[in-house]
Amino acid sequence: MGKSFSGKLICGVALSVALGAAGFAVPAAAATLRMAWSQDATGLDPHKQTAFSSLRLLELIYEPLVRLDDALKIVPALAQSWEFSQDSKTLTFKLDPDATFQNGDKVTSADVKASFERLMAEETGAAARANFLSIASIDTPDETTVVFNLSQPDVPLLTAMTNINAAVVPASEIAAGTIGTKAIGSGPFKLDKWEPNAKEVLSANKDWAGGETSIDGIDISVLPDETAILAALRAKQVDFALINDPLVATLVPNEAGLRLDRTPVLNYHVLQLNPSRTPMTELGVRQAISCAVDRQDVLDTALLGEGKVTGPLTMPAYAIDPSQLFCYERDLDKAKQLMADAGYADGFSATVIAATGEPPTAAAEAQVLQSQLAEIGIKLDIKLMELNVYVDTWLKGDFDMAVALNGGRADPYSMYNRYWTKAGNLQKVANYIDDTLDDLMQQGRVESDPEKRREIFAAFEKHLAEVSPWIWLYTSYSYTAQQNNVEGFVPTPTGSLFGLSKVSVAK
Numbered sequence: 001m002g003k004s005f006s007g008k009l010i011c012g013v014a015l016s017v018a019l020g021a022a023g024f025a026v027p028a029a030a031a032t033l034r035m036a037w038s039q040d041a042t043g044l045d046p047h048k049q050t051a052f053s054s055l056r057l058l059e060l061i062y063e064p065l066v067r068l069d070d071a072l073k074i075v076p077a078l079a080q081s082w083e084f085s086q087d088s089k090t091l092t093f094k095l096d097p098d099a100t101f102q103n104g105d106k107v108t109s110a111d112v113k114a115s116f117e118r119l120m121a122e123e124t125g126a127a128a129r130a131n132f133l134s135i136a137s138i139d140t141p142d143e144t145t146v147v148f149n150l151s152q153p154d155v156p157l158l159t160a161m162t163n164i165n166a167a168v169v170p171a172s173e174i175a176a177g178t179i180g181t182k183a184i185g186s187g188p189f190k191l192d193k194w195e196p197n198a199k200e201v202l203s204a205n206k207d208w209a210g211g212e213t214s215i216d217g218i219d220i221s222v223l224p225d226e227t228a229i230l231a232a233l234r235a236k237q238v239d240f241a242l243i244n245d246p247l248v249a250t251l252v253p254n255e256a257g258l259r260l261d262r263t264p265v266l267n268y269h270v271l272q273l274n275p276s277r278t279p280m281t282e283l284g285v286r287q288a289i290s291c292a293v294d295r296q297d298v299l300d301t302a303l304l305g306e307g308k309v310t311g312p313l314t315m316p317a318y319a320i321d322p323s324q325l326f327c328y329e330r331d332l333d334k335a336k337q338l339m340a341d342a343g344y345a346d347g348f349s350a351t352v353i354a355a356t357g358e359p360p361t362a363a364a365e366a367q368v369l370q371s372q373l374a375e376i377g378i379k380l381d382i383k384l385m386e387l388n389v390y391v392d393t394w395l396k397g398d399f400d401m402a403v404a405l406n407g408g409r410a411d412p413y414s415m416y417n418r419y420w421t422k423a424g425n426l427q428k429v430a431n432y433i434d435d436t437l438d439d440l441m442q443q444g445r446v447e448s449d450p451e452k453r454r455e456i457f458a459a460f461e462k463h464l465a466e467v468s469p470w471i472w473l474y475t476s477y478s479y480t481a482q483q484n485n486v487e488g489f490v491p492t493p494t495g496s497l498f499g500l501s502k503v504s505v506a507k
Contacts, residue, residue: 031215031216031217032215032216032217032218033215033218033239033240033500033505034218034221034237034238034240035218035221035238035239035240035241035242035500036220036221036222036223036233037053037056037220037229037241037242038222038223038224038225038226038229038242038244038245038357038358038360039051039052039053039222039244039357039358039387040053040196040197040198040200040222041054041056041194042387042391043180044058044180044181044182044183044191044194046058046165046167046169046185047115047118047126047127047165047166047167047169047179048124048125048126048127048180049127050391050407051358052267052358052407052495053358053387055164055165056242056496056497057191057200057220058164058183058185059496059497060187060202060218060497060498060500061102061187061189061190061191062164062167062168062183062186063077063078063099063167063168063185063210064077064078064161064163064164064166064167064168065077065078065079065082065095065161065168066078066161067162068159068162068410068494068496070490070491070499072492072493074158074159074162077162077210078095078096078107078186079094079096080094080095080096081093084158087153088150088154088448089149089150089152090148090149091147091148091150091157092145092146092147092148093145093146093147093148094145095107095109095112095143096144096209097144098209099209100186100207101170101184102184102185102186103170103184104207105170106143107168107186108143108144109140109141109142109143109144110140110143110171111169111170111171112140112146113138113140113146113171114169114171114174114175115166115167115174116132116138116148116166118174118179119132120132120133120135126165127165127426128160128163128165128166129418129425130417130418130421130423130424130425130426131156131157131166131414131418132166133423134150134152134154134157134445135148135149135150135151135157136149136150136151152445152446153445153448154445154446155413155445155446155447155448155453156411156412156445157414160411160413162410163414167185168186169184169185170184186205186209187205187208187210188208188210188213188498188500188501189202189203189204189205189218189501190204190205197224198221198222199220199221199222200218200219200220201218201220202217202219202220203216204217208501210501211501213502213503214488214504214505215504215505218500221238224357226245226248227248229243229481230248230481233252233255233258233481234255234258236257239482239485239486239505240483240486240503241480241482242478242479242480243480244357244358244359244360245360245361246303246304246306246476246477246479247304249306249477249479252481257483258481258482258483258484259482259483259484260479260480260481261478261480261482261489261491262477262478263477263479263492263493263495264475264477264493265475265477265478265495266314266409266410266494267314267405267406267408267475267476267495268310268312268405268406268472268474268475269298269359269361269403269404269405269473269474269476270404270470270471270472270473271293271365271369271401271402271403271404271470271471271473272399272401272402272403272429272469272470272471273286273289273400273401273469273470274397274399274400274401274431275431276397276431276432279342279343279348280350280400282342282343282344283342283467283468284339284342285338285339285342285344286468287326287327287466287468288334288335288336288342288344288376289373289378289468289471290326290327290465290468290471291327291330291332291335291338292330292332292335292372292373292375292378293330293369293372293373293473294330295330295474297330297372298365298369298474299474301364302364302365302368303364303474306476306477307474307476307477308474308475309322309328309473309474310322310472310474310475311325311328311465311472312416312460312461312464312465312470312472313415313457313461314408314475315408315409315411315412315415317454318454318457318458318461320458320461325462325465325466326465326468328465339376339377345377347377347378347379348377348378349378349379349381350379350381350400351380351382351383351399351400351401352366352369352380352381352382352400352401353383353384353385353390353394353399353401353402354366354382354383354384354385354390355384355385355386355387355390355391356385356390357387358387359476362384362403362405363382365403365473366380366382366384366403367382369403370382380401395426395428395429397428397429397430397431407494408475408493408494409494412444412461413441413444416441417441417445420432420433420437420438420441420460420464421433421437421438421441421442422438430470431469432469437463437464440456440460440463441460443456444456444457444460478491478495485505485506485507486503486505486506487503487504487505487506488502489502
């Protein structure tokens with residue numbers, strides 16, 4: 001490759017006493033953004049968190065080496081420039097010399113090395129560990145230079161480094177064992193206060209190397225009922241809100257003084273099967289489930305049609321037409337025949353888990369799937385769980401089936417290697433791998449020619465849909481609502497809220 005990239009990221013009155021008690025942010029100075037969302041973070045360790053609600057908070061506090069912009073282009077974060085060697089086995093970063101952590105310490109190459117060694121250590125349980133296993137060693141020739149020595153060419157490595165799961169944390173905090181007990185990053189905001197499931201108070205990091213923020217901070221209220229969020233927006237008690245429920249989102253444009261941003265995202269809704277549990281061990285049973293699911297009906301019923309049916313790959317550069325995938329048109333006759341051939345003509349019983357609140361459509365999705373699968377004799381028992389309980393259960397792979405909303409990525413390998421490679425750190429969640437999936441992932445990892453990569457991942461997507469360990473349903477939108485005096489927020493296909501670092505609130 002031998003190409004170098006460089007650049008600098010520049011960056012009312014209460015409704016009633018009862019409403020105030022419900023947790024709305026109190027009126028604040030115009031320079032403080034009053035924000036609301038329905039799901040709170042489940043933890044503060046950026047390397048371990050998988051819940052979207054956690055990542056949205058942590059990306060305001062921590063920084064990776066590089067990040068994605070709204071066009072999915074890789075741009076500087078802590079690193080000012082980066083360069084692959086000609087053989088693609090060395091990746092060198094130059095850090096921003098002005099970058100500091102929120103405790104006043106400079107961000108150095110030693111912090112980068114310690115952070116990546118931590119997230120690569122199996123005992124850490126890092127969510128994105130599998131993305132970085134090509135890193136053989138890390139050199140730090142000076143305080144602002146980091147050299148990653150790779151065991152093999154790894155084309156998607158740089159994209160993997162854009163995620164907040166690859167955040168750089170202070171080496172001193174790693175040594176002290178305090179990562180996750182407090183949040184000390186280098187990002188645009190500091191976490192001053194966190195009352196789980198109630199509120200967060202963030203203040204602007206005046207020393208942020210990325211530029212000066214136009215707001216003094218963010219006061220976040222956690223309001224599980226999104227109709228209450230809409231009421232707070234109407235009453236001008238909230239300036240900005242993240243909306244998950246499409247029904248609530250559709251009401252925002254009808255409100256005077258409010259704007260809605262509606263942006264397609266890479267995240268995908270999916271019915272995860274557990275192929276390690278009988279009878280999902282049988283290919284025919286998994287394929288029967290795929291043929292019995294009417295994906296468009298799930299989308300229309302649970303999400304008001306706010307999205308589109310998708311295969312495994314959701315990024316525009318690689319996604320193929322779902323009509324090319326196995327059984328994406330519902331075929332009940334084929335589904336019943338597959339069940340009979342697998343020895344389950346009379347069906348079976350199973351439990352499907354779903355989280356309350358994120359996504360808010362999970363229960364509705366489970367109910368539609370329950371009705372559809374009943375037509376081929378599968379009796380689904382729906383088990384709703386609080387988000388933190390669901391995440392723990394999901395990470396253990398302790399389910400028959402799971403209704404899930406999983407994160408998308410700009411590159412297929414960094415999106416899926418943790419599930420569909422033999423070394424994937426979330427193999428116990430996927431509970432399925434075969435040589436074809438693993439081989440295609442490895443081919444895509446080392447291939448640098450864009451057209452050849454598209455061919456490799458098209459074959460990967462078709463094979464994954466055919467063996468049906470999961471049943472991909474659809475992608476949807478991210479919704480943010482804001483008062484008309486809030487300016488500067490740019491939504492992205494990743495659903496990131498990092499754009500709040502550019503927001504201003506007019507008086």
